[in-house]
Amino acid sequence: MTTTPTPNPAPTTAAATTSAPAATPTRALSASRTTATAARVLRQLRHDPRTIALLILIPCVMLFLLRYVFDGSPRTFDSIGASLLGIFPLITMFLVTSIATLRERTSGTLERLLAMPLGKGDLIAGYALAFGILAIIQSALATGLAVWVLGLDVTGSPWLLLLVALLDALLGTALGLFVSAFAASEFQAVQFMPAVIFPQLLLCGLFTPRSNMHPALEAVSDVLPMSYAVDGMNEILKHTDMTATFVRDVLIVAGCALLVLTLGAATLRRRTA
Secondary structure (H helix, E strand, C coil), rough: CCCCCCCCCCCCCCCHHHHCCEEEEEECCHHHHHHHHHHHHHHHHCCCCHHHHHHCCCCHHHHHHHHHHHHCCCHHHHHHHHHHHHHHHHHHEEEEHHHHHHHHHHHHHHHHHHCCCHHHHHHHHHHHHHHHHHHHHHHHHHHHHHHHHHCCCCCCCCCHHHHHHHHHHHHHHHHHHHHHHHHHHHHHHHHHHHHHHHHHHHCCCCCCHHCCCCCCHHHHHCCCCHHHHHHHHHHHHCCCCCCHHHHHHHHHHHHHHHHHHHHHHHHHHHHCC
């Protein structure tokens, strides 16, 4: 009687016992991936003329209407026109960016992009770059219209007005990218405007000096970025040279935009996990 030899078990190798490889770590921010993302966003926006019109023309139309609302009182336009030159781009960039980004979240585009060798930082930076290019065009047109067509009288340099308007538009872009993570529909994205924009509009010092507010509201306004945007515009209205207060205001607005963009990158995981 013969016995069939029992086959020896396969040798255990290190490769067999090693668990699945860990996920590839997120790559560092790449200029090529960032510009490729920005180019894709701009190509999509090119096929949406209504969005481009909203981004570029609406602030100019609002400034034009405001100038002739106060046609009998040009000093009133001079006193609030510069502040609104920064506020209008912030509002429009917030609205358009939040809706456009949410559309890509809900359509699954972001999930497909993050499945590629594309870091969250590249994605957020690409969106910011694309909308930032539009913000430059928007701010330049609005500033040129206000100063050289509508006769906005400013003591300081119009280029400083353009700088603050551009930073405000970038801040609106950053806020729109951030809040899109917490909305499930475009309607909900629009609903964030009363929560995020309107309180800043009321407390920024546009309607009354912040020092005249209730101390509690003044303390709240001290931490809102739009307050420093309005303060920076007022510095340009009153001073011929760049002041230390103006530099502080510009740095705060720029720092807030950078902080919100960082928070926006952190929220991408909530939609793509």
